[in-house]
């Protein structure tokens with residue numbers, strides 16, 4: 001897809017409550033451009049709920065609870081079907097990784113399994129940012145958050161084994177018609193993925209990597225760069241799962257070493273001079289990269 | 298229509314079906330489960346044009362109903378006990394959004410200890426969630442009041458969710474003759490589903506739902522919500538009158554029996570009030586002037602109606618089939634509150650009875666009356682059917698007499 005094909009309409013007002021450099025706002029802006037005005041947005045509690053208080057999008061928007069967006073949108077889907085009004089309307093959920101991978105996982109799982117017709121976009125900033133940056137089920141190994149501080153004994157996220165929840169694979173295991181990973185660093189890819197999701201009948205899921213300057217300690221000017229480096233280092237793998245077939249959507253010629261990604265982020269400062277931790281993180285990234293690559297068509 | 302022989306769960310399902318619900322989302326839990334099963338059958342047999350949202354939890358059940366209501370559909374759910382506790386967060390959300398969802402609740406206590414039998418703990422801990430709460434005494438009432446609940450909840454002056462409670466097993470699993478309305482009468486009584494004129498989620502007219510409200514405006518919203526629920530009593534009365542015209546059956550917010558000139562009036566919720574009435578009839582034959590006042594509508598609280606029923610008596614016996622741990626029964630404070638400001642203030646006693654499904658028999662009621670007449674010396678709380686209370690049943694080695 002070409003940049004001139006992108007909708008010029010702005011559905012999200014500028015001057016909203018987001019932090020400078022907010023990746024979720026950037027990603028959401030592009031999601032709305034991909035879907036256009038015939039969209040109902042259901043939004044789970046999280047940063048975006050706060051952002052949208054003032055950023056009145058030109059589409060109906062319903063901020064629900066922290067964990068029930070997939071259930072609310074199921075009711076909307078069913079009601080519009082019974083009322084003969086389902087055609088031509090995109091039903092969109094936007095949520096954070098906490099609301100998706102943790103507290104709202106059961107509602108999401110149920111809605112996908114029931115084959116409800118909706119698009120679910122998870123903006124993964126790898127922490128609970130709306131409540132001040134606590135860990136979530138997608139917080140990576142070693143990362144510092146407010147509930148995984150770098151202490152004298154335990155230094156950052158210390159889950160054993162070290163890998164975080166893999167939402168895309170969890171969702172794929174539901175035999176979902178369409179799921180994909182994307183990143184705020186690649187807006188055209190994001191738009192393409194969302195459009196593809198919208199064309200699907202039934203549930204679709206987009207996992208959007210969203211490095212957060214406030215939580216991760218990245219300079220606001222480096223947010224997109226950090227997101228791009230995550231892909232180049234193979235920490236984030238962009239691929240889609242369509243009817244069970246996995247296909248790569250962004251190729252990486254030569255993977256960058258993990259340090260190049262970590263050095264943007266204050267949350268990893270304590271590991272940069274810890275060769276053991278670095279080796280562990282690199283090993284995890286390598287192993288996952290190879291496993292997913294092997295599964296790609 | 299001819300009489301049907303229905304149990305409570307079927308009466309609830311039949312009412313929802315005749316109300317032409319459009320989205321039904323519920324999750325199984327004893328003793329409410331059959332309602333979900335019956336509705337599934339109606340839909341799968343093509344008798345009801347609705348979507349069954351086969352949710353993975355009660356939290357999602359009510360959330361799906363809220364979603365359906367947000368785009369204007371008539372939504373119905375059923376639950377109780379643990380399921381209702383799990384839903385609690387969404388109950389506040391639903392009323393705050395002013396979504397007229399209707400729920401049938403087959404009352405059951407809350408674990409632990411594990412217990413699947415009736416008391417009102419589950420609905421009463423949610424009494425302040427901003428829902429209309431209606432309590433029923435017979436299977437016929439379950440049917441009638443669920444139809445009424447749709448009418449009331451969706452009324453433009455109300456726009457609030459409503460729950461209709463009935464005692465688990467006692468009514469859910471007991472079959473009684475029920476006289477349903479024929480479909481044409483129901484269609485005439487209820488507006489067509491989805492016809493309510495209220496703000497909806499619609500891309501043609503983008504609105505923002507569920508947004509933040511800062512402290513400066515919060516009290517204004519709370520007052521509106523409180524008034525809407527309090528004032529719904531007027532709509533409820535009118536709906537009762539219209540229902541009488543359609544069915545010949547008369548309802549009032551308080552179901553009073555022989556309260557005029559009564560020396561004692563028994564107040565409470567649910568099916569035990571039929572037992573209380575039966576016992577009162579018997580006691581009156583023996584010259585004890587006992588009346589009963591069943592709170593059919595508990596939220597909004599029908600203060601005037603209740604005052605009329607209990608204002609003149611000497612002693613009010615509030616039966617609570619629940620317990621507010623560390624304070625007392627949960628119905629009791631509402632009754633004392635309305636009497637406090639009266640010139641004539643009867644004594645108000647609180648009887649905690651029938652929790653966890655312990656049978657409330659005429660003997661239980663007689664015991665309450667006996668305690669009330671026996672000189673209570675400043676005590677107000679009694680546990681006549683519990684072991685360990687002075688007024689309760691004794692601990693004994695022998696099995697309890699049948």
Ligand SMILES: Cc1ncc(C[n+]2csc(CCOP(=O)(O)OP(=O)(O)O)c2C)c(N)n1
Nearest residue numbers: 045046047066096097098099127128129130
């Ligand atoms: C039931 C419930 N528990 C906790 C909260 C508090 N809470 C609100 S948002 C949030 C974290 C959101 O994190 P995430 O979903 O990752 O979104 P983000 O803010 O990072 O975009 C929490 C814990 C809540 N609103 N509801």
Ligand code: SF4
Nearest residue numbers: 019022047129212214
């Ligand atoms: S904390 Fe992060 S995700 Fe949340 S608004 Fe700020 S930049 Fe955006």
